[in-house]
Amino acid sequence: MREWWRDAVIYQIYPRSFQDDNGDGIGDLPGITRRLDHVASLGVDAIWLSPFFTSPDKDMGYDVSDYTGVNPLFGTVEDFDALTARAHDLGLKVIIDQVLSHSSDQHPWFEESRQDKTNRKADWYVWADPKKDGSPPNNWPSVFGGSAWMFDPRRRQYFMHNFLTSQPDLNFHNPEVVDALLEAMDFWLKRGVDGFRLDTVNFYVHDKQLRNNPASKYKEFPGNPYGAQRHIHSKTQPENIEVLKRLRTLLDKYDDRMMIGEVGEDGLRQIEIMGEYTSGQDKLHMAYSFAMLSHEHTPKHFRDCIEGFMRDAPDGWPCWSFSNHDVQRHVTRWAPAPEWEEAVARQSINMLVSFPGTLGIYQGEELGQTETDIEFHELQDLGNIDFWPDNKGRDGCRTPMVWDESKPNAGFSTGEPWLPVKAPQAAHAVAGQEGKNDSVLATYRAALAFRKSRPELSLGETTFPKVRNPLLAVCRTHDGVSLTGVFNLSDKAQSVRVNSDATLAGAAHAQLAKGRLKLPPFGYAYVETRGDQSPVG
Structure with a gap:
């Protein structure tokens, strides 16, 4: 199932x-x-x-x-x-x-861990000794700026935080x-x-x-x-x-x-x-x-x-x-x-x-x-x-x-x-x-x-027909039907040739006539054909 x-x-x-x-x-x-x-x-x-x-x-x-x-x-x-x-x-x-x-530095686990190096949760967070000059253990930065290490005077060690200093990293080792x-x-x-x-x-x-x-x-x-x-x-x-x-x-x-x-x-x-x-x-x-x-x-x-x-x-x-x-x-x-x-x-x-x-x-x-x-x-x-x-x-x-x-x-x-x-x-x-x-x-x-109504969009094989920029074509094929979404990712009108037997499926912001799909700026459409080949390109 x-x-x-x-x-x-x-x-x-x-x-x-x-x-x-x-x-x-x-x-x-x-x-x-x-x-x-x-x-x-x-x-x-x-x-x-x-x-x-x-x-x-x-x-x-x-x-x-x-x-x-x-x-x-x-x-x-x-x-x-x-x-x-x-x-x-x-x-x-x-x-x-x-x-x-990571947790908050106000989590009881961290409050216990930071007390000393011998408590039951001493190794629940990432602690490390300073270098001899007092600087952090390595060069790792925090996502939010500065070092990923914060010195804690109680343990006389640094704890690691990938984000805020109030978000100490848990030790998954x-x-x-x-x-x-x-x-x-x-x-x-x-x-x-x-x-x-x-x-x-x-x-x-x-x-x-x-x-x-x-x-x-x-x-x-x-x-x-x-x-x-x-x-x-x-x-x-x-x-x-x-x-x-x-x-x-x-x-x-x-x-x-x-x-x-x-x-x-x-x-x-x-x-x-x-x-x-x-x-x-x-x-x-x-x-x-x-x-x-x-x-x-x-x-x-x-x-x-x-x-x-x-x-x-x-x-x-x-x-x-x-x-x-x-x-x-x-x-x-x-x-x-x-x-x-x-x-x-x-x-x-x-x-x-x-x-x-x-x-x-x-x-x-x-x-x-x-x-x-x-x-x-x-x-x-x-x-x-x-x-x-x-x-x-x-x-x-x-x-x-x-x-x-x-x-x-x-x-x-x-x-x-x-x-x-x-x-x-x-x-x-x-x-x-x-x-x-x-x-x-x-x-x-x-x-x-x-x-939800189209099994091609959930069960279909996916390929990308070749179309010129700024067009994107996504073809989903299932049970003998090809459903291709075509999207104009620009603020200029575009067009692309499609198979003569192609039909529009679902809502579209485009026009299909005489074998060409015309898409306005940021237009889109789904075109459908029988068979495993995309109707576009």
């Missing part, structure tokens, strides 16, 4: 920004529960909840201080149970984040650490979660010898020094595979559960790691990377990502998405000017459904939501504050979901929202798009319904 997650569309919810039901300006679990009907109406199959666990929120919940507790800002464990029950009633699977590579994390994951499995999204999954294990990373090849020194190294020792270690196998063993004790891992790596190397981590039946069920979350919006890039994965992991499984809570919204990234934003939004979902694998959608994406311009005094995400204004941080994609433009804060909250709801974003509200067949929201629903 085919697993549910292979054909799933996963809708990411950022709890802090989805719906506030108690008026404190911060989204909560009851608010999410109330809005699940909207999510189900899109035709998605699952929700992914970003962290809602107990946390001091130095990194908006990605610094966990209790892996089995719920942050009171979001509600209670009982609220989570109610959310899960409602989601299941609506036919939605529930996936929750697991931030295992210690099997007791993995045991404790498995126990926490089991807590949520017993509460009925259907899967886990594993944050920074290739960061778990570090080089035990703490060898220096070599310099990367760059023409210009990067804006963040983290990009100046090849991180061959600080992450993506061979021992990581054994950790993933232990996690998979736990998941396999339950029916129909899955794990999806976030791979953070440079360039197309991340596609290779996705393949390594999903090959076989004993590691991750699937993986995703930042490969399609970049500014690169070319046919070659999308083709390279998909073909690279198919080549490196013929028995693995990918998940593709264009936006999430860590990157600028793709409509803003890819539209060459504001007047093209809606066209890019429509094309993007129609292109995404042509890709083989599981798909991810980030909240608000179905509205054609754009990046919010956050001013310095409005910043909440402090991880990238040292790089302002070249890097304005992640707040711009995390602003509240907009439900009704006529209501205060577009219906998100009756209180002052934690991030502002500005007019350009409120204009995309759900209420203003409902019932309009020409809305971006309607386009998303139609595209997802089209994907």
Whole structure:
């Protein structure tokens, strides 16, 4: 029997920004529960909840201080149970984040570990002695700037942190650490979660010898020094595979559960790691990377990502998405000017459904939501504050979901929202798009319904017919039918020759006449023929 997650569309919810039901300006679990009907109406199959666990929120919940507790800002464990029950009633699977590579420095484990070198958890985090001159053990940098090492005067040692200094890295060379994390994951499995999204999954294990990373090849020194190294020792270690196998063993004790891992790596190397981590039946069920979350919006890039994965992991499984809570919204990234934003939004979902694998959608994406311009005094995400204004941080994609433009804060909250709801974003509200067949929201629903109705898009073999730039063609062939999506990734009209027996399938923003498919700027279409050959090219 085919697993549910292979054909799933996963809708990411950022709890802090989805719906506030108690008026404190911060989204909560009851608010999410109330809005699940909207999510189900899109035709998605699952929700992914970003962290809602107990946390001091130095990194908006990605610094966990209790892996089995719920942050009171979001509600209670009982609220989570109610959310899960409602989601299941609506036919939605529930996936929750697991931030295992590091904890908060306020986690009891770390508070004990830092006391001395002989306590029961002394080796639960990555500790190392200073060099003779007092400097850090090696040259590893933090993703958020500065050294990845912070000196602790109590132990007179440095502890490692790949991110904020308040996010010490757990020591995965210690099997007791993995045991404790498995126990926490089991807590949520017993509460009925259907899967886990594993944050920074290739960061778990570090080089035990703490060898220096070599310099990367760059023409210009990067804006963040983290990009100046090849991180061959600080992450993506061979021992990581054994950790993933232990996690998979736990998941396999339950029916129909899955794990999806976030791979953070440079360039197309991340596609290779996705393949390594999903090959076989004993590691991750699937993986995703930042490969399609970049500014690169070319046919070659999308083709390279998909073909690279198919080549490196013929028995693995990918998940593709264009936006999430860590990157600028793709409509803003890819539209060459504001007047093209809606066209890019429509094309993007129609292109995404042509890709083989599981798909991810980030909240608000179905509205054609754009990046919010956050001013310095409005910043909440402090991880990238040292790089302002070249890097304005992640707040711009995390602003509240907009439900009704006529209501205060577009219906998100009756209180002052934690991030502002500005007019350009409120204009995309759900209420203003409902019932309009020409809305971006309607386009998303139609595209997802089209994907479900066409076995070629879930079961079909994938090839890329040769078409000239800036066109991308994705052919999916199954049971004697070829369905090819054609996408014009530019703001200039394009055309391509098609077979005389080709017909349009589904909604199209293009015209087919006399053997030519004419696509307007950011146009798209699906063309169908009988047989194994693509009708395009």
